[in-house]
Amino acid sequence: xxRAATTTDVFNAIAEGSRRNILETLSGGEAAVGEIVDxxxxxxxxxxxxxxxxxxxxxxxxxxxxxxxxxxxNGAALKPVHDWARSFEGHWNAQLDRLDDxxxxxxxxxxxxxxxx
Amino acid sequence: xxRAATTTDVFNAIAEGSRRNILETLSGGEAAVGEIVDxxxxxxxxxxxxxxxxxxxxxxxxxxxxxxxxxxxNGAALKPVHDWARSFEGHWNAQLDRLDDxxxxxxxxxxxxxxxx
DNA sequence: AGATCATATGTCCATATGGGAATGTGTCAA
DNA sequence: TTGACACATTCCCATATGGACATATGATCT
Numbered sequence: 001x002x003r004a005a006t007t008t009d010v011f012n013a014i015a016e017g018s019r020r021n022i023l024e025t026l027s028g029g030e031a032a033v034g035e036i037v038d039x040x041x042x043x044x045x046x047x048x049x050x051x052x053x054x055x056x057x058x059x060x061x062x063x064x065x066x067x068x069x070x071x072x073x074n075g076a077a078l079k080p081v082h083d084w085a086r087s088f089e090g091h092w093n094a095q096l097d098r099l100d101d102x103x104x105x106x107x108x109x110x111x112x113x114x115x116x117x
Numbered sequence: 118x119x120r121a122a123t124t125t126d127v128f129n130a131i132a133e134g135s136r137r138n139i140l141e142t143l144s145g146g147e148a149a150v151g152e153i154v155d156x157x158x159x160x161x162x163x164x165x166x167x168x169x170x171x172x173x174x175x176x177x178x179x180x181x182x183x184x185x186x187x188x189x190x191n192g193a194a195l196k197p198v199h200d201w202a203r204s205f206e207g208h209w210n211a212q213l214d215r216l217d218d219x220x221x222x223x224x225x226x227x228x229x230x231x232x233x234x
Numbered sequence: 235a236g237a238t239c240a241t242a243t244g245t246c247c248a249t250a251t252g253g254g255a256a257t258g259t260g261t262c263a264a
Numbered sequence: 265t266t267g268a269c270a271c272a273t274t275c276c277c278a279t280a281t282g283g284a285c286a287t288a289t290g291a292t293c294t
Contacts, residue, residue, distance in 0.1 A: 001251085001252055001253060001278075001279070002250085002253090002277095002278060002280050002281085003120065003123075003133075003250075003251045003252065003279080003280065003281075004132070004133065004134070004251095004252085004280085005279095005280065005281090006280080006281075009134075011131060011132050011134075011137070012132045014128060015121070015129045015132040016120075016281095017121070017128075020201070023205070024204075027204070027205060027208070032240080032241090033240070033241060033242090034240065034241085043283080043284075043285090044240085044242090045241090045242075045243080045244095045285080045286090046282075046283070048242055048243080049242085049282080049283095050282095051241095051242095052242080052243090064291090066291065067239065067240050067241080067290070067291040067292060068241080068291095069240080069241065073208050074208070075205040075206070075207070075208020075209040076208070078205045078208075079202075081198065081202045082199060082202035082205075082206070084137070085195045085196075085198045085199035085202060086199055087141075087144070088140070088144060088190060088192040088195045090192070091144070091190050091191070091192020091195075092192040092193040092195070092196050118248075118281090118282055119248060119249035119280085119281050119282065119283090120249080120251075120280075120281040120282065121250085121281095121282085122250065122251090123250080123251075123252095133251095133252080135252090149270080149271090150271055150272090151269095151270065151271080160254075160255090161270085161271070162254080162255080162256095162271090162272080162273080162274095163253070163254090164271095165271060165272050165273080166252080166273085167252090169273090181260095181261095183261065183262070183270090184260070184270050185261095185270060185271080186270080186271065186272090
């Protein structure tokens with residue numbers, strides 16, 4: 001199998017940076033496709049396709065007004081992401097960080113420098 | 118361009134369900150590759166490859182003990198995801214949900230309304 | 235009716251993928 | 265040393281992708 005479809009779930013949908021940018025743009029409130037195009041300076045077909053992906057996982061919803069389509073964020077769809085990440089909250093606290101440092105130290109008896117890639 | 122590499126950032130890395138499962142498995146503490154294989158019932162090469170992706174975005178770290186490799190979560194790498202999702206928190210609250218309901222309502226000429234044209 | 239605006243959809247392609255299978259590497263035991 | 269174990273790496277392939285471009289749909293206005 002290849003990589004899972006971007007429309008599989010919210011995690012796949014927000015993997016793409018442009019789609020996160022679109023969501024951030026919509027964070028302030030409803031916006032038409034053209035406004036998103038102007039703000040993000042992306043080709044209109046691209047924006048429409050990204051919006052299609054976001055819509056398919058219910059991250060955005062839209063209503064039609066005249067010949068424009070106003071999109072808005074459905075933040076509730078992001079709650080699972082928030083909660084999932086939050087379940088690791090204990091892992092970015094001081095206690096465990098010190099343990100991690102210790103383990104890292106034990107692993108590398110020498111250097112203090114150098115990030116791989 | 119094709120889809121961004123899974124190693125591009127944390128968002129891409131956690132898009133894959135198996136990798137999220139691995140992180141959850143490691144949530145309880147250090148574990149060797151073989152333990153992950155047993156718990157998730159995945160082929161060992163797959164687990165190793167997933168771990169490679171997770172390592173490349175610093176979501177996991179490992180130390181070598183004998184001929185085993187003990188992996189652990191670096192939860193701090195998930196904080197950006199948490200914070201980003203959290204920035205939409207206002208969008209999954211009652212106030213805005215009611216607004217959303219209203220907009221959805223307006224969108225669907227559902228009620229006792231005559232057809233105009 | 236056209237013409238024009240706003241958006242969606244379709245086609246093409248280079249690219250990265252995850253899964254499967256086989257093989258390589260490094261460590262320990264006998 | 266040889267062999268068994270634990271893990272990483274490599275190869276192959278079907279598949280979905282995002283970008284660029286062209287085109288279709290649909291609503292509004294003259």
